[in-house]
Amino acid sequence: MSTLTDAIGYGLVSAILIALSASAFSLQYSVSGVPNFAHGDLLTIGAYGALVAQRMGLNLAAGAAIGGISGGIFGWLMYRVVLRTFVRRGARLVFTVAVTAGIALILENSIGLIFGNSNVNLVVANQVARHIGPFLWTNTQLVILIGGAVLLGALYFILLRTDFGRAIRAISDNPDLARASGVRVERTVQMTWLMCGALAALAGVALAMSEPNFGIYLGSDFLLVTFAAAIIGGIGKVNGAVIGALIIGVVTEVSGSYLSAGFKQVCAITILVIVLLVRPNGLLNIQRAGAEA
Numbered sequence: 001m002s003t004l005t006d007a008i009g010y011g012l013v014s015a016i017l018i019a020l021s022a023s024a025f026s027l028q029y030s031v032s033g034v035p036n037f038a039h040g041d042l043l044t045i046g047a048y049g050a051l052v053a054q055r056m057g058l059n060l061a062a063g064a065a066i067g068g069i070s071g072g073i074f075g076w077l078m079y080r081v082v083l084r085t086f087v088r089r090g091a092r093l094v095f096t097v098a099v100t101a102g103i104a105l106i107l108e109n110s111i112g113l114i115f116g117n118s119n120v121n122l123v124v125a126n127q128v129a130r131h132i133g134p135f136l137w138t139n140t141q142l143v144i145l146i147g148g149a150v151l152l153g154a155l156y157f158i159l160l161r162t163d164f165g166r167a168i169r170a171i172s173d174n175p176d177l178a179r180a181s182g183v184r185v186e187r188t189v190q191m192t193w194l195m196c197g198a199l200a201a202l203a204g205v206a207l208a209m210s211e212p213n214f215g216i217y218l219g220s221d222f223l224l225v226t227f228a229a230a231i232i233g234g235i236g237k238v239n240g241a242v243i244g245a246l247i248i249g250v251v252t253e254v255s256g257s258y259l260s261a262g263f264k265q266v267c268a269i270t271i272l273v274i275v276l277l278v279r280p281n282g283l284l285n286i287q288r289a290g291a292e293a
Contacts, residue, residue: 002136007257008250009135013210015242015249016148020203021222022229022241023155024196028075030172030236031192032087034096038078038104039200039226041111043219046071046201047208048111051120060124060209067205068198075197078103080190087189104220112216119213122205144206151202155238158195168192172236224265225252228272234282243283247271 025039049070050063058066082103086096127138137145159165167188170178179185200219207222208214229248233240251271252264275283 003257004254005134006136007254009137010141010257011250011253012135012246013137013141013144013249014253015246016145016152017203017207017210017222017245018225018229018249019242019245020148020151020206021200021226022233022245023152023238024200024203025226026230026233026235026238026241027168028193028196029230031168031189032079032083033093034079034083034087034100035093036078037097037100037223038107039100040219040221040223041104041107042071042075042197042200043204043207043222044111044216045074045107045219046204047122047214047218048115049201050122050205050208051115054123060122063122064202064205068202071201071204072194072198074107075200076190076194078197079193084186084190108216108220115216117216119215121211121213122208124209140209144210148203148206151199152238152242155199159238164188164191225249225268228268232272232275232283237282240282 021039021043024042025036028034028036028039046064046067049067050060053063053066054060082099083096086099124140127140129136129138130142132142157165159168167178167183170181170183171185171188175185204219208218211218225248229244230241231244232247233242233244248268248271252267255267256264
């Protein structure tokens with residue numbers, strides 16, 4: 001029984017990480033129609049931003065802030081400098097996929113050129129495992145759980161209670177109507193990419209904290225489960241991304257405990273295929289990419 005509860009506990013930690021990444025990916029897609037295959041590299045940028053801060057003598061909290069800012073800036077630049085032109089011209093999906101995949105390769109090789117291809121690690125405090133109910137979590141895992149929940153709560157608040165959030169939802173539902181209603185569409189889209197870049201980067205910092213070491217493919221290796229969670233829940237739904245993340249996180253960790261860690265990715269794909277066979281538009285049955293909480 002302890003093996004199962006431990007695996008579920010680890011799955012909840014994984015679910016928080018996946019939910020942060022999938023929510024950011026989903027919102028980027030819903031406002032711009034761009035499936036960002038460079039999304040994983042925003043996570044990597046966040047992790048390396050925190051690493052640079054630590055090497056400068058700053059603590060991990062400051063490193064996380066710097067990592068988040070770095071990811072936000074790169075997310076904004078990615079859209080503002082490159083992708084905006086393709087979106088304005090109504091480029092076909094295959095072209096935006098190819099462009100974002102190219103951006104991913106450029107970013108990965110650039111990070112490798114600057115930092116080298118050897119694995120590195122973030123310095124975290126000594127790990128003390130403690131029981132919280134039936135689950136056994138370390139201090140770092142507790143920080144990830146609490147911090148991730150706070151970030152997701154803040155994202156919900158922004159989407160539901162602020163003018164910026166209402167503008168995001170309006171653009172996701174109907175950009176032409178939103179523009180006719182006075183919404184500053186271009187500015188909102190750019191700020192969404194900035195916000196989601198920061199959110200993804202913070203997920204990358206948390207992911208790096210949970211790993212003994214990481215390299216330039218940290219985020220790209222996490223991209224599959226991000227896509228799976230976003231699609232399972234229904235792209236454009238933040239709560240759908242959380243539900244998809246919960247399913248993927250718990251099932252993959254449980255399967256990894258009883259079978260092998262190598263089966264985690266296989267389980268994620270299997271869950272994705274089964275869900276799409278039953279509900280092609282995701283569990284929440286989204287017919288279009290309207291961003292909702």
